Amino acid sequence: MASPVSTSAAPSSSREVTRYVAIAGNPNCGKSTIFNALTGLRQKVGNYPGVTVEKKTGRFFGSHGEAMELLDLPGSYSLQVRSPDEAVARDVLLGRQADTPRPDAIICVVDASNLERNLYLVAQMLELNIPIVVALNMVDVAEKNGVVIDIMALREKLGVPVIAMVATKGVGLIELRQAVSRSPLPPPTIWTQMPIVLEREVMGLARQLPVAPDIARAEALLLLTLHEAALDEVTHHDRAIIEATKAAQQRLGTAGIDPISAPVDARYDWIGQVCAAAHHTGDSHFAASVSDKVDGWLTHRVWGWVAFLGMMALMFFCIFTVAQVPMDWIKDGSDWLGKWVTDHLPESDLRGLLTDGVIAGVGGVVVFLPQILILYFFLGILEDTGYMARAAFIMDRLMSKAGLHGKSFIPMLSSFACAIPGIMATRTIENRKDRLVTILVAPLMSCSARLPVYSLMIAVLIPGHSAMQKAGIMLCMYLLGIFVAFGMAWVFKRKLLKGETPMLLLEMPPYRMPSWKGVALRMWERSGLFMRRAGTVILALSVLLWALATYPKPSDPKATPSEALAQSFAGRMGHAIEPAIKPLGYDWKIGIGLIGSFAAREVFVGTMSIVYSVESKDKEDIAPLRDTMTNEKRNDGSPMFTPLVCIGLMVFYVLAMQCISTVAVVRRETNSWRWPLFQIFYMTGLAWAGAFIVYQGGKLLGFH
Amino acid sequence: MNPLIDQLSVAALVGGALAFFIVRFLRKRAAGKNCGSDCGCGTSKASKAGR
Numbered sequence: 001m002a003s004p005v006s007t008s009a010a011p012s013s014s015r016e017v018t019r020y021v022a023i024a025g026n027p028n029c030g031k032s033t034i035f036n037a038l039t040g041l042r043q044k045v046g047n048y049p050g051v052t053v054e055k056k057t058g059r060f061f062g063s064h065g066e067a068m069e070l071l072d073l074p075g076s077y078s079l080q081v082r083s084p085d086e087a088v089a090r091d092v093l094l095g096r097q098a099d100t101p102r103p104d105a106i107i108c109v110v111d112a113s114n115l116e117r118n119l120y121l122v123a124q125m126l127e128l129n130i131p132i133v134v135a136l137n138m139v140d141v142a143e144k145n146g147v148v149i150d151i152m153a154l155r156e157k158l159g160v161p162v163i164a165m166v167a168t169k170g171v172g173l174i175e176l177r178q179a180v181s182r183s184p185l186p187p188p189t190i191w192t193q194m195p196i197v198l199e200r201e202v203m204g205l206a207r208q209l210p211v212a213p214d215i216a217r218a219e220a221l222l223l224l225t226l227h228e229a230a231l232d233e234v235t236h237h238d239r240a241i242i243e244a245t246k247a248a249q250q251r252l253g254t255a256g257i258d259p260i261s262a263p264v265d266a267r268y269d270w271i272g273q274v275c276a277a278a279h280h281t282g283d284s285h286f287a288a289s290v291s292d293k294v295d296g297w298l299t300h301r302v303w304g305w306v307a308f309l310g311m312m313a314l315m316f317f318c319i320f321t322v323a324q325v326p327m328d329w330i331k332d333g334s335d336w337l338g339k340w341v342t343d344h345l346p347e348s349d350l351r352g353l354l355t356d357g358v359i360a361g362v363g364g365v366v367v368f369l370p371q372i373l374i375l376y377f378f379l380g381i382l383e384d385t386g387y388m389a390r391a392a393f394i395m396d397r398l399m400s401k402a403g404l405h406g407k408s409f410i411p412m413l414s415s416f417a418c419a420i421p422g423i424m425a426t427r428t429i430e431n432r433k434d435r436l437v438t439i440l441v442a443p444l445m446s447c448s449a450r451l452p453v454y455s456l457m458i459a460v461l462i463p464g465h466s467a468m469q470k471a472g473i474m475l476c477m478y479l480l481g482i483f484v485a486f487g488m489a490w491v492f493k494r495k496l497l498k499g500e501t502p503m504l505l506l507e508m509p510p511y512r513m514p515s516w517k518g519v520a521l522r523m524w525e526r527s528g529l530f531m532r533r534a535g536t537v538i539l540a541l542s543v544l545l546w547a548l549a550t551y552p553k554p555s556d557p558k559a560t561p562s563e564a565l566a567q568s569f570a571g572r573m574g575h576a577i578e579p580a581i582k583p584l585g586y587d588w589k590i591g592i593g594l595i596g597s598f599a600a601r602e603v604f605v606g607t608m609s610i611v612y613s614v615e616s617k618d619k620e621d622i623a624p625l626r627d628t629m630t631n632e633k634r635n636d637g638s639p640m641f642t643p644l645v646c647i648g649l650m651v652f653y654v655l656a657m658q659c660i661s662t663v664a665v666v667r668r669e670t671n672s673w674r675w676p677l678f679q680i681f682y683m684t685g686l687a688w689a690g691a692f693i694v695y696q697g698g699k700l701l702g703f704h
Numbered sequence: 705m706n707p708l709i710d711q712l713s714v715a716a717l718v719g720g721a722l723a724f725f726i727v728r729f730l731r732k733r734a735a736g737k738n739c740g741s742d743c744g745c746g747t748s749k750a751s752k753a754g755r
Contacts, residue, residue: 348710353717536724543721547714 017059018066020101021180024089024125025109026118027075028509030137032056033167034109035072038177062181071103077117079124079218080225085427090222093128094215096236102130102215105185107176109135112142112149112164113510115279116271122158123192123267127221129214131185134162135176140169141510147281154278159189168515192270197255198224198262201248208244209237224248224259291511295390304394311387312478315378316471319451323370324467330370331624334363353546356613361542364609364625365602366534368452369527375448376526377519379417384514388413389507402486403493405429408438412485415445416478417526419662423669433497437489439669440679443662444485446478446654449602453653456605459626461646473650481654484686541603545570545596545610565589565611570596584652584688585645585695587634594652599660601653644698648691656687 023031039058056072073092074085081087088097095102108125110118125132134154142149155162161179165172194202202224206216223245226234231242252259297303338359345351382388392409399408407429415422422442429435446454454477458470493499548570554563565571566588573595574588581591589611596607605625612628632640657663657680666676698704 346705348705348707350705350710350713353714540721540724543717547718547721 016067017069018062019068019104019180020071021068021105021107022071022073022092022103023107023109024073024093024121025075025135026077026111026114026121028507029075029109029111029114029118030135030165030167031072031075031109034107034135034137034165034173034176035070037167037170037173039070060177063178064181066181068180071100076121078120079222083427083429093125093130094219094222095212105131105133105180107133107135107180109137112136112139113145113147115142115147115149116275119271119274120267123270124218126158126160126188127190127192127218129188129218132158132160132188133176133179133185134158134160135165135167135172136162137165137167139164140166140171145510147279150278150280154274157191157274157277159191160186192263192266194266195257195262198252198257198259201252201259205241205244205248208241221263224252225263227260294511295508298387298390299393301397304390308391308394309475311378311382313471313475315375316474316478317467318378319371319374319474320467320470323374326370327367330363330367334359334367335624337363349550352550353543356610357542357546358539360609360613360625361545361606362534362539364606365452365538366531368455368602368605369530371451371455372448372530373523373527375451376417376523380519380522381514384512384518386509386511389509393508398486399489402490404437404441404486404489405431405434408434408489411438411442412445412482415442415447418447418449419443419445419659420665423662423665426669431499433493433499436670436675437492437497439666439675440492440682441485441489443657443659443679443683444481444488444655446481447601447659449600449659450477450653452602452605453597454650456608456626456629457646457650460629460641461643463626463630477650477654480651484655484690488682488686537600538603538606541596541599542606542610545592545603545607548573549592549610570611580688583696584648584691585642586649587640589632590645590649597658599658601656601658604653642704644695644703647698648694651694652687652691654687655683655690657683 023035025031035056035058038060040060058070058072060068060070062068071092073089076086076089079090079093081090091097092100093103093106106125106128108122110122122132122134136149136151136154139149149164151162151164161182163172163176163179165176167173202217202220205223206220209216209219211219223231223234223237223241226245228246231245234242249259252262298307338355341351341354341359345354382391388410391413395409399405408426411422411425411429413422414425419442422445423439426435426438426442429438454474458473461473462469549565549568551568554567556563559567566575570592571588574591577591577595578586578588581594586594592611593604593607597604608629609625612625612632629641630639634640663676663680666679667673670676
């Protein structure tokens with residue numbers, strides 16, 4: 001649905017920013033949707049709590065054309081933080097974040113269907129001394145659930161502007177923009193009545209704090225509500241302040257007041273009064289029963305798994321059937337282009353570079369674009385409908401057995417698309433050891449870059465078989481990644497990163513119709529990124545790999561293509577690692593593919609295209625890679641790509657790290673080289689062992 | 705094709721590909737970022753700006 005506001009966004013405008021506005025709220029209340037609608041920028045909007053873990057800013061314009069900077073804060077339930085992403089939100093609001101100014105105003109997004117819980121954060125926001133506009137989102141869902149909210153009463157009770165919204169449909173966006181544009185915005189009022197003794201201690205501590213007077217009370221209150229162990233970990237205050245806090249806590253304890261629970265109780269007392277005045281519940285029996293019935297099936301001990309596996313199987317089936325037609329178009333286009341260049345350029349190195357390097361290398365990867373689009377189409381729908389949270393619930397049973405935290409599910413699920421957002425999503429995991437275990441095993445999930453490798457090897461393994469059989473093998477590879485990830489997590493949790501795993505507390509979002517525009521935008525964005533990567537990194541790598549596979553040229557001009565390749569730099573590298581990969585059934589040409597794809601897995605396909613095109617350069621046409629690989633022979637005349645070699649190669653790619661960007665992100669997220677290096681080492685070892693077991697074990701059992 | 709033009713064209717393309725990776729590495733280092741700008745992870749400046 002088009003937003004009436006988004007058309008006015010002009011991020012490149014040089015107009016001076018008049019106001020710095022932060023969007024805050026509970027996870028999954030629609031912050032990112034409002035952010036997108038106001039700024040016109042695009043980002044991922046999902047149903048699962050905790051998707052927003054990055055700092056996202058954008059510019060939007062007030063009702064009088066004044067430029068304002070908008071900051072999308074990570075979702076949090078309160079300012080008493082439990083995870084790194086919640087800490088970011090708190091630090092920005094308290095002006096502690098070095099690279100971010102303290103906001104001039106806050107748009108506090110409140111889920112109307114969960115008013116009472118969402119108001120807790122509002123109560124804390126009101127204590128921050130920053131003007132607030134409350135965006136009461138999802139009023140349509142609340143109404144459907146039989147909840148009626150008296151906006152006027154709510155406005156009166158909170159003392160700040162309250163805008164009723166349905167952000168996904170653009171309802172209330174103009175009013176929100178007008179409210180934020182008001183100058184000056186009304187200052188917030190602290191409504192929560194703390195016990196007098198507590199208030200006295202808060203003010204006493206606030207006077208000692210070396211912070212701006214307008215946030216001193218909020219800072220003092222946050223300090224007083226910390227447990228002793230958490231207080232000892234505070235680094236942004238002097239030791240004297242920590243000791244003063246502990247002394248104040250002791251005095252409060254003597255007075256019979258628990259400094260941790262008393263502010264919570266006081267806030268909920270006030271929330272109770274607000275809800276009594278503004279929140280009325282009607283008949284929600286029908287909606288709840290339908291949702292419960294669906295959940296009864298989708299989260300069932302047995303049927304839940306059937307539904308989960310069925311959906312996965314359907315996804316892979318579509319990847320193989322629906323994608324085939326556009327894949328053929330791309331392949332035909334690539335072949336036509338290669339032939340055109342061959343026809344119009346005389347025999348030369350340049351022609352070889354363009355046909356065997358650029359067209360074969362880039363075309364070999366781009367051909368998988370339709371499959372990647374279908375993967376994102378399904379992931380988008382599952383996320384938008386709210387099914388992901390149910391899948392997390394089902395998987396938690398399995399994950400808890402492996403010692404993984406339930407919150408690890410989203411990072412691991414995101415890793416099916418790409419391990420990098422998956423690893424970044426681990427910021428929602430509070431416990432450091434649980435987070436590290438998840439980071440270590442997340443790249444074992446089969447990312448979209450593995451898809452081209454699997455597709456190619458499956459096509460070589462079972463040419464002409466049905467899409468169902470191909471989808472079955474693909475599903476097995478995905479399941480292998482999942483089970484090995486759980487197995488390794490079990491090992492890490494028991495040997496390397498011992499510790500208890502806290503139980504999962506999960507919010508189930510209501511089932512919703514997917515936003516088709518959102519799904520389409522995500523597919524567009526992902527295809528753009530994939531094509532950009534194909535046009536930059538993969539193009540440059542293809543050119544370099546072609547050069548490595550072509551030079552130095554053999555001194556004997558009558559040398560066969562195979563002899564020429566063997567004498568090239570790539571051939572020498574392949575030969576150098578051949579002793580290590582021979583037990584896996586691979587030859588030096590596959591070795592070239594393994595080396596070439598160390599930086600990025602999907603380059604394996606392009607490398608194989610280059611290796612086999614270079615080798616068969618006498619041919620007028622660029623032979624389809626699958627057929628060339630199927631006909632490839634060993635020195636003794638036996639086929640090279642036997643079923644065991646194909647399966648072994650797929651297993652190798654399921655388990656190997658082979659992604660330099662992931663290594664870099666693990667380095668950044670763990671702040672050390674120790675963990676990424678360990679990860680490369682263990683995953684490469686695991687991949688080698690897996691491929692060895694498949695090949696040698698298969699041979700022992702009489703397969704070939 | 706003139707062999708000199710042929711070799712020069714190939715050298716320019718291979719040199720360009722090498723220069724691409726060198727410039728990419730230097731830019732990332734200068735920006736203090738570890739993640740590639742085109743991996744799709746959303747951490748690049750372009751992704752953050754929503755472009």
